[in-house]
Amino acid sequence: MAADVDTALSGAGCGAPAQDAALPASVDLEKETVLTGTVVNGEGEFVQGAYVRLLDGSGEFTAEVVTGEGGQFRFFAAPGRWTLRALSRFGDATGELDAVQGLNETKLAVSR
Amino acid sequence: MAREDVLVTADWAEANLDTPGVVFVEVDEDTSAYDTGHIKGAVKIDWKDDLQDPVRRDFVNQEQFSQLLSERGIANDDTVVLYGGNNNWFAAYAYWYFKLYGHENVKLLDGGRKKWELDAREVATEVPQRERTEYVAKPQDASIRALRDEVTAAIGSKNLIDVRSPDEYAGRLLAPAHLPQEQSQRGGHVPTALSVPWSKAANEDGTFKSDAELREIYVGEAGLDEDKATIAYCRIGERSSHTWFALRELLGYEDVKNYDGSWTEYGSLVGVPIALGDEPGTK
Numbered sequence: 191m192a193a194d195v196d197t198a199l200s201g202a203g204c205g206a207p208a209q210d211a212a213l214p215a216s217v218d219l220e221k222e223t224v225l226t227g228t229v230v231n232g233e234g235e236f237v238q239g240a241y242v243r244l245l246d247g248s249g250e251f252t253a254e255v256v257t258g259e260g261g262q263f264r265f266f267a268a269p270g271r272w273t274l275r276a277l278s279r280f281g282d283a284t285g286e287l288d289a290v291q292g293l294n295e296t297k298l299a300v301s302r
Numbered sequence: 303m304a305r306e307d308v309l310v311t312a313d314w315a316e317a318n319l320d321t322p323g324v325v326f327v328e329v330d331e332d333t334s335a336y337d338t339g340h341i342k343g344a345v346k347i348d349w350k351d352d353l354q355d356p357v358r359r360d361f362v363n364q365e366q367f368s369q370l371l372s373e374r375g376i377a378n379d380d381t382v383v384l385y386g387g388n389n390n391w392f393a394a395y396a397y398w399y400f401k402l403y404g405h406e407n408v409k410l411l412d413g414g415r416k417k418w419e420l421d422a423r424e425v426a427t428e429v430p431q432r433e434r435t436e437y438v439a440k441p442q443d444a445s446i447r448a449l450r451d452e453v454t455a456a457i458g459s460k461n462l463i464d465v466r467s468p469d470e471y472a473g474r475l476l477a478p479a480h481l482p483q484e485q486s487q488r489g490g491h492v493p494t495a496l497s498v499p500w501s502k503a504a505n506e507d508g509t510f511k512s513d514a515e516l517r518e519i520y521v522g523e524a525g526l527d528e529d530k531a532t533i534a535y536c537r538i539g540e541r542s543s544h545t546w547f548a549l550r551e552l553l554g555y556e557d558v559k560n561y562d563g564s565w566t567e568y569g570s571l572v573g574v575p576i577a578l579g580d581e582p583g584t585k
Contacts, residue, residue: 205331205349205388206480241416243506244479251501252467253479254389267479268469277506279422 210258227296228261236261240278329396339425375432385411395543404440416508448559458585461532462495487569490576531557
């Protein structure tokens with residue numbers, strides 16, 4: 191939802207904006223490192239409402255979002271190695287990603 | 303104070319959904335989650351629209367808070383059980399806020415919305431109609447809220463706990479990693495502040511860690527001085543409410559304050575000291 195993205199950009203809150211919203215036009219991919227992707231279940235279906243957390247190179251928690259319709263998630267981070275951890279009612283998944291500046295895409299398949 | 307006085311389990315909540323005198327309140331930044339499904343009978347409070355003054359950067363006043371709770375049908379002697387998304391950040395913020403205005407019986411649902419959803423527990427979409435009350439809030443309890451001058455005075459003398467992520471603490475990021483990074487204020491942390499990210503206090507499913515684990519994190523690993531007063535801060539004061547809850551309500555330290563102005567205020571002040579990098583720095 192556009193309103194939530196506006197809130198995020200104005201710095202009013204710390205909660206995650208809706209994850210199925212389009213990348214705001216003000217986000218400059220020449221500067222930002224965006225980690226994005228989808229969560230799918232065992233049948234390959236997108237999982238909405240999965241909790242995806244970003245852990246830094248030392249395994250420390252950095253951020254968490256809830257996937258939107260289409261199982262999407264998105265983080266604004268920095269180049270380097272990151273771990274993505276998804277929790278859902280269909281099970282869990284862990285993935286690793288070496289992010290570079292710009293858009294970095296990945297898929298997380300959760301299972302019990 | 304015992305843990306069960308301030309924190310309830312999802313099982314307890316499920317068993318008390320219809321208990322008279324118990325009111326469930328969902329608190330979020332984005333309240334659209336409530337509209338798609340919430341704990342049966344729960345009313346909602348919007349972190350921003352209901353709890354922040356629409357003009358000044360401050361809280362709603364005593365009268366407005368009384369008005370809000372009266373409208374939501376919450377009475378002074380009700381037991382309020384707060385829960386929300388984001389690992390209960392905004393619910394913990396509301397808990398602190400309810401305490402600030404002197405509400406007696408208030409508890410957090412351990413794990414909040416996340417645990418409830420991961421457990422696949424039942425949610426409802428109908429909005430309950432609660433009868434209006436005549437709620438009377440007490441004056442703000444200054445013993446749990448830190449203002450900026452107290453924070454600068456605490457450098458090198460009280461425990462300052464920065465609960466943001468390590469990269470925000472060091473000044474490498476200006477906001478949590480799920481938000482775009484453009485901000486105007488300076489990065490870094492209050493000199494001498496210890497870095498203990500809020501997330502250390504929580505398990506993966508959003509529940510709080512045990513008292514023994516929490517004590518080890520704050521005292522053993524981070525070096526919190528148990529004989530000193532403590533001020534917790536983050537970026538805007540909600541993640542630090544989560545830590546304030548762990549320190550004061552779970553571990554029972556008496557003099558713990560939340561600095562709700564947090565980094566968006568401190569990092570914009572002219573002339574205050576700032577430390578960069580991973581070390582606390584000196585006075």
